Amino acid sequence: MKTIENEILMSKTECAGSLKNVIDAMYVLNGKWKLPVILCLVQSPKRFSEIQHEITGISPKVLSNELKDLELNYLITRKVYPTTPVTIIYEATEYSHTLKSLLNELSIWGEQHRKKIKEQ
Amino acid sequence: MKTIENEILMSKTECAGSLKNVIDAMYVLNGKWKLPVILCLVQSPKRFSEIQHEITGISPKVLSNELKDLELNYLITRKVYPTTPVTIIYEATEYSHTLKSLLNELSIWGEQHRKKIKEQ
DNA sequence: GTTAGTAGTTACCCAAAGGAAAGCGGTTAC
DNA sequence: GTAACCGCTTTCCTTTGGGTAACTACTAAC
Numbered sequence: 001m002k003t004i005e006n007e008i009l010m011s012k013t014e015c016a017g018s019l020k021n022v023i024d025a026m027y028v029l030n031g032k033w034k035l036p037v038i039l040c041l042v043q044s045p046k047r048f049s050e051i052q053h054e055i056t057g058i059s060p061k062v063l064s065n066e067l068k069d070l071e072l073n074y075l076i077t078r079k080v081y082p083t084t085p086v087t088i089i090y091e092a093t094e095y096s097h098t099l100k101s102l103l104n105e106l107s108i109w110g111e112q113h114r115k116k117i118k119e120q
Numbered sequence: 121m122k123t124i125e126n127e128i129l130m131s132k133t134e135c136a137g138s139l140k141n142v143i144d145a146m147y148v149l150n151g152k153w154k155l156p157v158i159l160c161l162v163q164s165p166k167r168f169s170e171i172q173h174e175i176t177g178i179s180p181k182v183l184s185n186e187l188k189d190l191e192l193n194y195l196i197t198r199k200v201y202p203t204t205p206v207t208i209i210y211e212a213t214e215y216s217h218t219l220k221s222l223l224n225e226l227s228i229w230g231e232q233h234r235k236k237i238k239e240q
Numbered sequence: 241g242t243t244a245g246t247a248g249t250t251a252c253c254c255a256a257a258g259g260a261a262a263g264c265g266g267t268t269a270c
Numbered sequence: 271g272t273a274a275c276c277g278c279t280t281t282c283c284t285t286t287g288g289g290t291a292a293c294t295a296c297t298a299a300c
Contacts (some may be wrong), residue, residue, distance in 0.1 A: 017161050018227045025230030026155065035146065039139050048247055059289060064248060074236065085297050102229050105222045107138045110145030116194065153268050168277050179259060184278060
């Protein structure tokens with residue numbers, strides 16, 4: 001027989017599995033600049049210096065690291081065009097769109113939480 | 121006239137607003153142990169030492185800090201029962217359930233991403 | 241040949257997060 | 271009285287993340 005508790009709560013193993021998933025997700029998206037860079041590139045593909053200008057405050061070292069991390073996770077690609085001099089374009093992958101609903105949820109929650117904190 | 125780009129992309133201002141919201145959300149949920157503690161308490165209310173035992177690896181100092189942070193953000197409550205000795209129970213608030221769909225999305229994405237990384 | 245731009249790398253520094261261990265004030269059991 | 275448990279706090283230490291600034295290799299323009 002189902003109780004309210006069964007509906008609301010997870011079992012311990014479900015909880016542990018879910019916890020592992022959440023931690024894995026956070027591991028990929030952690031750091032100060034990952035989500036800003038993704039959002040910046042989802043909007044349109046850009047060059048290194050363009051990203052630097054758009055995301056004010058990020059240093060070239062950190063941007064370089066973030067781009068590498070994101071590429072390793074298949075969220076962006078680095079395309080080299082053999083012009084002279086070479087043109088390098090970073091763009092969000094199709095795979096990065098799997099983050100859309102997550103980013104949406106994060107955005108909604110962040111917004112309503114900010115309001116909640118203000119009013120209290 | 122709507123183009124495909126209009127459907128997929130956000131405007132710059134929408135993007136900036138969304139980014140701020142996402143950053144705010146991450147600010148509340150950051151750190152290694154916040155989400156584990158929330159999940160642990162959503163499952164059932166618990167005492168300090170019970171949380172310590174369930175979340176292996178967390179030190180009392182860190183747990184103490186996380187509990188305070190979460191309480192400040194109305195995600196858990198600290199209830200003191202005047203037994204002798206006093207019993208202190210931490211429990212997830214009703215408000216913490218606003219995180220449910222977010223945690224769900226995070227869990228789903230984390231799981232599929234782990235699979236994706238493995239297979240490549 | 242000097243300046244400027246692109247796409248970074250390298251070296252050094254600092255602050256915050258987190259881990260380890262001990263202690264503390266209270267209570268209960270032996 | 272002493273050992274043990276609860277709910278922490280304090281101290282100290284290490285790791286990590288991120289910031290600053292300088293520098294490199296290449297190209298193009300003047």
